[in-house]
Amino acid sequence: MFENLGDRLQNAINKMKGYGKITEENISEITREIRLALLEADVNYQVVKEFINNVKEKALGEEVAKSLKPGEVFVKIVKDELVALLGGDKEDLNLKGNPAILMLVGLQGSGKTTTIGKLGLLLRKKYHKKPLLVACDVYRPAAIDQLKQLGRELSIEVYTEGKGDPVEISKNAIEYARQNGFDYVLIDTAGRLHIDEPLMQELKNIENNIHPEEILLVIDSMTGQDAIHVIEGFHSELKLTGAILTKLDGDTRGGAALSVRHLTHVPIKFIGVSEKMDGLEEFYPDRMATRILGMGDLMSMIEKAESVIDQDEAMKAAKKMESGKFDLEDFLSTFKQIKKLGPLENIIKMIPGMSKALPKDVHIDPKEIAHIEAIILSMTPKERRNPEILKASRKQRIAKGSGRSVEEVNRLLKQFDQMKIMMKQMKSGKMKMPF
Amino acid sequence: MGLFDKFKNVFKTSNKPQVELYDRGLEKTRNDFVSKLSLLNKKYKKVSNEYFEELEEILIMADIGVETVMTFIDRLKKRVKHENIVDSEDLREIIVDEMFIIYVNNEVIVNKINYSETGPTVVLFVGVNGVGKTTTIGKIAHKLVNEGKKVLMIAGDTFRAGAVEQIEEWGNRTGARVIGAENKDPASVMYDGLEIAKNESYDVVLIDTAGRLQNKVNLMNELDKINKVIGKLIPGAPHETLLVIDATTGQNGISQAKSFKEITNITGIVLTKLDGTAKGGIVLAIKESVGIPVKFVGLGERESDLQVFDIEKYIYGLFKDFVEDETC
């Protein structure tokens, strides 16, 4: 299993640090990582191919070549490109009709009925208008009961005729809505395969009879490469006006979103993030891009670090780490830099892979950090530069000066030694570099 | 006799009607997938980088796990080099062969329900939302009732709107009895149902559970609790825990298999919705990396749309033209 894409990207980024110039050759590793990341996210194979080519072209351009941080800039290009593919201008629902008619379609089990309930609730809350839910799934066992129960829970009326003809039911429902002052008509349809001709024809008949303002395709975000067939299948038969990506509260990366957006230009209008009725949210392309790449909050960490950390200091420290000459003096200065980023546990959680390694309720005591700092500050500059000269008497003096115990001084020194070993490993590529 | 010959023999000797039925369900799958493979061999008479790139695309498009595909291709490339293979024609057998090996991996795979020798056999169904758990229970109930078994279904999904009514309708369709109550917690419904199953000597108990995404800690813990209740009431139960996976699922299928296996003793997979255009190739990666075999496949929404999984037929379905040209 390829794990921790964030870590792997970070690895590739770190390797790129050593390169003076970006060439096709030395970005091959990171493009490979990104390619795998996208494929593992279920992004369509062809899209991945085009995408990687585009990104390579951009990366080999001026901007990156000049950068001090080619790896980071590269990942940023990737993300920005993804956002562009996912994004475009935000398109709101067309609710102009009177009543406005919205119809949800999609494969079996994608989340249509649940989303009908959520959408009814969202529209009522947002516009203070009256929605009507319509049960046009006359096939699935208890589909009507399901919608009725959701209606009851939300106090939204549900129009049903039992197991009749969906075309007639939808027509009657609209008539009913007009006569009873409903503003929106939300039509739940049965799940169907895009290759099921009779059932696709049924949807077309409904479309031709009631001309919905919105025909929204509901897609499960866990869908794999088949997404493109499904989307094209529905899109070629119906005039889709948008898509809703469900079950994004799971751990899927949701690359199917790209198939929708990039290949068919159908805008994603909402995402489903829970089984509960309030679990419908707006779609944000940049969040989706980060998710697809599996970068966790790597991006925001890069951005934050760039804005806060003193580049010169950081470069100096990095050079020293690499040469193995990193001492407590450097440690202290790095420490101060890092502290600017905010509570340490937050920063640690931003590192891909670390959020899992740490217990959920981890709390790094700011006091402890203050103690470490106090101990280092109680050393002379000479001691800081050569920690190996610290023998018992010096340690005692430092302990006294910082108000800590000798054991604590020893612990810190031991940790520092371990850190240096880690740094050597990082340098030799055996370990990823956390910052 | 090489594996490939054995494989071909299976098709020659296996009884025709069954193969055809299975075939029909996989027809769209096959058309797309296999015609692509045949085209590939026509397009590239010689094995080349382009050949491998297109093969990779075909396999990825079937949702066979990314890592499985990458190592598969690497292995093929090595064999090509080692065995000096030049014509793509000569690679056909090897591809099918290797595919088969990924899944079978020298194991004896049993895909029958593991019946309990004493008292009711309990089968628990789990999986993420909307994959087809309840429908599969209905289909299996139909099959077992037809075999003359006394079947009880427990409506363990007390959460989703209409879930109890849905399984009740399956009860009406199949004649199996349903135990369930809304607004009760799942464990207590299980308790009621299992008591009845014991006291009234049911042969098989099929337990439905609410759909749950594998990253939801509370819901996964609930599953753990359900398992314990079942085991306490009927020692050794559940005898079978089936993870239901939708064939349209992409790479997330691996995470589903891993997470559910951590909580429950998953004994097999039901791969549903194979009647669509999705290939469900992720089950190959799941078998390879998590070790769970597929026991049944769903090929539609009716009660009869369930088949026992057979890897040979599955690969046959995927590679039919590939093999048939050879046998003709």
Ligand SMILES: Nc1nc2c(ncn2[C@@H]2O[C@H](COP(=O)(O)OP(=O)(O)OP(=O)(O)O)[C@@H](O)[C@H]2O)c(=O)[nH]1
């Ligand atoms: N976690 C989560 N579950 C969801 C979401 N949307 C829908 N579900 C669940 O997915 C399952 C299927 O949802 P339904 O609304 O019944 O799907 P459908 O498309 O109407 O299904 P059919 O009518 O059978 O085609 C249910 O268990 C829902 O609770 C979501 O955004 N997050």
Ligand SMILES: Nc1nc2c(ncn2[C@@H]2O[C@H](COP(=O)(O)OP(=O)(O)OP(=O)(O)O)[C@@H](O)[C@H]2O)c(=O)[nH]1
């Ligand atoms: N085409 C097709 N549809 C199927 C198959 N199996 C189930 N379905 C449909 O998929 C939808 C969801 O099935 P359910 O049985 O309700 O799924 P579930 O896993 O119980 O869903 P939740 O309880 O909401 O998590 C229904 O519309 C079923 O008719 C199959 O093999 N092929």
Ligand SMILES: [Mg+2]
């Ligand atoms: Mg529905």
Ligand SMILES: [Mg+2]
């Ligand atoms: Mg169910």
